[in-house]
Amino acid sequence: xxxxILPVFLITVGLFSCxxxxxxxxxxxxxxxxYPTEIGKYIIYNYDSTIWDDHEEKIFYYQGQLRYTTVxxxxxxxxxxxxxxxxxxxxxxNNTDPFEPSSxxxxxxxxxxxxxxxxxxxxxxxxxxxxxxxxxxGNAMIPIDDQDYTKEFGNDKWVYTYANFNTDYNTTPAKVxxxxxxxxxxxxxxxxxxEDSTAYAYKNYAQEVYAYNVGxxxxxxxxxxxxxxxGGSGGSGFRKGYEVILKAVENN
Numbered sequence: 001x002x003x004x005i006l007p008v009f010l011i012t013v014g015l016f017s018c019x020x021x022x023x024x025x026x027x028x029x030x031x032x033x034x035y036p037t038e039i040g041k042y043i044i045y046n047y048d049s050t051i052w053d054d055h056e057e058k059i060f061y062y063q064g065q066l067r068y069t070t071v072x073x074x075x076x077x078x079x080x081x082x083x084x085x086x087x088x089x090x091x092x093x094n095n096t097d098p099f100e101p102s103s104x105x106x107x108x109x110x111x112x113x114x115x116x117x118x119x120x121x122x123x124x125x126x127x128x129x130x131x132x133x134x135x136x137x138g139n140a141m142i143p144i145d146d147q148d149y150t151k152e153f154g155n156d157k158w159v160y161t162y163a164n165f166n167t168d169y170n171t172t173p174a175k176v177x178x179x180x181x182x183x184x185x186x187x188x189x190x191x192x193x194x195e196d197s198t199a200y201a202y203k204n205y206a207q208e209v210y211a212y213n214v215g216x217x218x219x220x221x222x223x224x225x226x227x228x229x230x231g232g233s234g235g236s237g238f239r240k241g242y243e244v245i246l247k248a249v250e251n252n
Contacts, residue, residue: 028130028166028179034210035114035126037085037107042069043215044250046172052224052239059239064093066102066246068215076108079115084108115141121149124160126210130181134162138185152223155204157188169209171217171247179212193226197237201226217248 044067051060067090076084085107090099106117113136114126122141127134138160142153161184169180184207191201202225209218222243227235 028212032109032111032128033213034130034181035107035109035215036213037070037109039070039073039085040252041215042067042252043217043248045246045248047244047246049242049244051242054227054236054238054240057236057238064091065095065099065249066091067099068105070107076106079108079110082108082110121153125208126183127160130162130165132162132165136160138183151225152204155186155188157204158186160185169211169217172249175247175249177211177214177217177248180217181210183208183210191226193228193239198228198230200228200235203241211248214248214251216246219244219246 044065047062047064047066049062051062053060069088069090070085071088072086074084074086075081087105087107088101089103089105091102092099103119108115108117112128113124116123116125124136124138124140127136137158139153139158142149144150144154162181163184164180164182166179166181168176168178169182170176186204186206188205189201189203191199193199193201203222205220205222207218207220208216211217220243222241224239224241224243226239227237229235229237
């Protein structure tokens with residue numbers, strides 16, 4: 001049976017506005033400061049996640065906060081010894097609880113791109129310079145010949161594309177980030193089981209937003225498939241997959 005590759009935060013399951021700074025468009029366009037990696041830098045996100053369990057035929061909902069903190073550096077031997085960064089991910093159920101260790105991700109930036117590794121899966125998150133309409137294969141480092149990854153990441157609709165460059169973005173009504181860029185990654189779906197429970201259906205969606213001198217401030221990732229019970233397909237007649245939304249609420 002094919003394994004479902006869940007984001008790490010699903011496996012482990014005072015707001016303020018940013019002061020707008022004067023920065024030249026040419027400096028922003030270079031792009032490298034959309035993924036800053038200074039030691040001690042952190043971002044706190046509110047998260048909402050949904051898991052569709054086709055075995056129990058139940059939907060599970062989770063909410064809480066995640067904190068991403070850059071804590072260490074090392075040399076990435078797979079990328080010509082580039083300086084790479086360890087980012088610790090911590091989780092808590094609400095903003096009054098202490099953060100608890102959840103997972104670790106690794107980031108390797110260069111003058112041309114940013115590679116992020118999560119649960120041994122590597123993504124090319126950004127390419128430089130940044131400009132509306134620029135596209136790239138952000139999944140080029142994922143072994144899609146492996147059946148564990150084929151359905152989720154082998155879809156040819158995965159085309160990372162920059163949009164809304166140098167615009168403001170609200171992650172909450174009270175939290176606005178300046179000088180942002182959106183990375184549209186995939187938006188693909190087939191049928192809707194709420195409308196027709198007799199047809200195979202799926203949804204594969206991913207979008208992230210980055211703010212200059214801050215990092216990722218928003219993420220929405222949806223992946224589920226639906227196998228109908230009828231027609232001898234052996235399906236459960238229930239969705240299998242997940243959705244997670246991250247919204248930055250605090251950073252240094």
